[in-house]
Amino acid sequence: MIECGVLEPLCSLARSEDVELEIQRYAVLAIANLASAPENHKTFVEDGMLAMLISLSTANDAEVRQYAAYAVVKIAQNAEVRTVVTEDGGLEPVLYLARTDEPEIQRQVLPALCTLSFADANKIPICRNGGLDTVVRFIRDASAENARLACATIGNLAEMAVNFDIIAESTAITNLVHALQSPNEEVKREAARALGNLSANIELGDVILREGALPFLIPMLRSSDNLTQRMASMALCNLSSNIRNQSFMLNGGLFEPLMHETTLSLDPKSKSDHECTRYCLLTLTNLAVNPANQPMIMKYGLETLAQFSKHRDIKCRQHAVFCIGNLCSSADNLEPIMSSGSLRTLITYAFPSSDSSSNVQFQAVAALRGIATHQILRVQIVREGALEPLIMSAKNPSIEVQRETAAALCNLAMSETNKREMASGGVLPALISLAMSGDEQREIHAAAALANIAELVEGNTQNRMIDEGVIKPLMRLADSPNPGIRREVARCFSLFASKRDSHATLVRVHAAVRMMTFLRDTDEVAQRYGVLGIGNLAVSRESHQELFDVGAVAQLVDCAKSTDVMTKRAVAFTLNNIASNPANHVPCERLGLTRALVSLLSDTDKDTNLQATLATRHLCESAKFRNQFTELNGIPVLLGLGLSEDVEVKREVAATLRNISLSVHSKVVIVREHGLQLLNDFMHSPDVEICHQATGVIANLAESTENQALMVDNGVIQHLKYVMRSKSIDVQREAARALANISAEYTYAPVIVAAGTLQSLVSAMSSPDFLCQRYAAMGIGNLACHSSNQKKIMLEGALPGLISIAKFE
Structure with missing residues (x-):
């Protein structure tokens, strides 16, 4: 009939407004009947019939509208013209008939709805404009074909997340779960696809499980139909993405068929569907996110996952990497994973690939990051060649990949063995780039990695880092609002400052200015490293003027009030280094460091006490500082430290007291503060220096x-x-001087002689030390002023010694 040319007069009658309505109705009905033949559809579209029918579907007459819409429905069932129907507005006539209450008409409309639902432009209108209810009604239809079309339509509509709520509010999920029990394989497949798409929403996934879908989906993994397996595995994969569902699913028997299907795919002779295997591997990946599931996967699945490195499907290999990457999040799994031979696969996929997605590289780098937390395995990773892909990954356009790369490099740099290789292996430019990225996560890991490498003080590593330009990003990051970043930068600077060879460079670039800002930092750890950095820099006297100029030394006064033990210890260390330079004594007096030192001497930490005592000892070489120290009641504090069990502390306390006792007023204060008992005890110390x-x-x-x-x-x-009998000439000399000073007072001369010290003084005149001779002679001379002592002096044989000294023999 089409070939005979009936379309042209029929179209003319259908369009005409001059003919009788009944004639127009029959003309449109005739066209609709012709549209029932799929072979006519192409002609309809090419001759403009489709546009006319769509236009007539809005005619005033109900029968004309219905016949025109029916014709559009028939054309819309043809997938070849789906795009034209959609673009010309053919969906509305189809929905017009779908909204009728007549089951037979709805049954005719269903194939058209299914076909049109494949087009993204139609998915939302079908849901919102009356098509969904008709589709849901046919999911349980006695006709397997209608049930398949309905399930397929829901599956298509569920590809749009905006449709989830509307579909959930209908009875679609309940009916789809029922359809899983259908004896028809195609119905089950489409129902599984629809449920799989819906389960991409976590909340709908819970609903699907509550409706009882799991006992039907799991057996479908063993279906002889590959497409059914694929859709079931896709649904199970999405359902397992919710960690709260995983225990329920595993208890429902998911793991065994999942592993069976995955393992079967490794057999080159098997006809397994690769897409199904991919979904199974992704399901295992989801399960591996939960630490509670990892022991089971490690025990029964690791060997299988490792074998996928040689699988013929690249996507399967990649998805196995995803799962291994998640397993690497637990330290307990790392050694077995390494033993399985998976490292080489992870390193391979850590390299950039032609894949437009960075997911594979991300997972591989994340896995390397996890393994790098192991103190032994991190060395093996570098030996196996992981640095090269990580360096390249630092340039990946994906921020997430760069973040994982920075963290992996940070972990690797914790190994002493790796530090030198990383510094010389091209890692430094990558870390500098990451540190300058502007992203806090990348910056903190990159800064920490640089600090870890800088811990290798010996050798040329730090010089190489400076030559590579590490200082520039560190200077910029010193002002970061993130306390973690400032902490790592401060640590890095303190490590650079620990090597004297780096001091000149740090002073030249005015790094002390940045380091000084850490002294005012609100973060306790950053402040601690800042103080330590200044202290290390102060080891070199060439740096002292710079530290005074930028105000770092003055800031130490406030840092000494810190509640952190390590910070106070670092302050004391810094002050000791500063005070060791006599040129700094006057500036230190002006800055009021005396009060800070008294505070540090009062601390309960013995290391802080030792460093503070050393600093006090140096500064007490200055008369003004001695007076300040005495006025601030530092002597009682110092005497209290003399009771320490630590020999070094006692030694420095004694040396400090000696410097303090050079001042006239301090001599009296030491005695008044009951220092004599401590000093008497010190003179009996087995340590010669203390004595x-x-x-x-x-x-x-x-x-x-x-x-x-x-x-x-x-x-x-x-x-x-007692100490005059010491084997140490130094001790004898000071004892002789002390006796000589006391014997200068006429009143005490008989007491000294009566105590039996005369013989010791006579013996000291024969000492090889000329000062010892001098003080002994001075003491005997003072004692001889008292007439009652003269005979005893002669009897003790002092005269030959005096004559010998007088002759300068």
């Missing part, structure tokens, strides 16, 4: 006539008599 310094303090104290009576009363003379 030497304590005896020197006693000699200094004895220069004050105000002290001498108390010293005699406290039995100092007996203690001096």
Whole structure:
């Protein structure tokens, strides 16, 4: 009939407004009947019939509208003209008939709805404009073909996330779960596809499981139909993406068929569907996110996953990497994963690929990051060649890949063995790039990696880092609003400052300015490293002026008030280094460091005490500082430290007291604060240096006539008599000086002689040390002023020694 040319007069009658309505109706009905033949559809479209029918579907007459819409429905069933129907507005006539209450008409409309639902432009209108209810109604239809079309339509509509809520509000999910029980394979397949698409929404996934879909989906994994397997595995994959569902699904028997299908795919002779295998591997990947599932996967699935490195399907190989990457998140899994031979696969996929997606590379790098947390395995990773792909990954356009790369490099740099290889292997430019990225996550890991590498103080590593330009990003990151980044930058600077070879460079680029900002940092750890960096820089005297100029030394006064033990220890260390330079003593006095040192001496940490005592000892070489220290009641604090069990602390306390006792007022204060008992104990110390310094303090104290009576009363003379027998010339010298000073007071001369010290003084005149001879002779001379002592002096044989000294023999 088409060939005979009936279309032209029929179209003319259908369009005409001059003919009788009944004639127009029959003309449109005739066209509709012709549209029932698929072979006519192409002609309809080419001759403009489709546009006319769509236009007539809005005619005033109900029968004309219905016949025109019916014709459009028939044409719309043809997938070859779906695009034209959609673009010309053919969906509305189809929906017009779908909204009728007549089941037979709805049954005729269903194929058209199914065909049109494949076009994205139609998915939302079908749901919102009356097509969904008709489709849902046929899911349980007695006709398997109608049920298949309905399930397929829902599957298509569910590809749009905006349709989820509308579909969920209908009875679609319940009916789809029922369709899984159909004896027809195609119905089950389309129902599984629809449920799989819907389960991409976590909340709908819960609904699907509550409706009882799991017992029907799991057996479908063993279906002889590959497409059914594929859709079931897709649905199970999406359902397993919700970690709360995983325990329920595993208890429902998911794991065994999942592993069976995955393992079967490794057989080259099997006809497994690769797409199904991919979904199975992704399901395992989802399950591996939950640490509770990992032991089971490691026990029964790791060997299988490792074998996928040689699988013929690249996507399967990639998805196996996803799963292994998740397993690498647990330290307990790392050694078995390495033993399985998966490392080479992970390194391979860490390289950039032609794949437009960065997911594979991301997972591989994330896996390397996880393995790099193991202190032994991180060395093996580098030996196996992981640095090259990681360096390349640092340039990946994906921010997530770059973040994982920075974290992996940070972990690798924790190994002493890796540091040198990373510094010389091209990692530094990659880290510098990551540190300058402007993204806090990349910056913090890159800064930490640089700090880890800088821990290798020996050798040329730090010099290489400086030559590569590491200082520039560190200077920029020093002002970061992220405390974690500032912390790592401060640590890095402190490590650079720990090597004297780097000091000149740090001073030249004014790194002390940035380091000084850490001293005011609100972050405790950043402040600690900042102080330590300044302290390390202060080891070199060439840096001292720079530290004073930028205000770093002045800022230490506030840092000394910190509640952090390590910070206070670093402050004391810094002050010791600064105070070791006599040129700094006057500036230190002006900055008021005395109060800070007294505070540090009062601390309960012995390392802080030791460093603070060393600093005080150096500064007490200045008379003004000695007076400031005494005025601030530093002497009682120092005497309290003398009770420490630590020999080094005692040694420095004694040396500091010796310097302090050079001042006249301080001599009296030491005695008044009951320092004699401590000094007497020190003179009996088995440590020669403590004994030497304590005896020197006693000699200094004895220069004050105000002290001498108390010293005699406290039995100092007996203690001096004891140390005069010391094998140390230094001790003998100071003891002789002390006795000489005390004997200068006429009143105490008989007491000294009566104590039996005369023989020790006579022996000291024969000492190889000329100062020891001098002090002994001075003491005997003072004792000889008292007439009652002269005979005893002669009897002790002092005269030959005096004559010998007088002759300069």
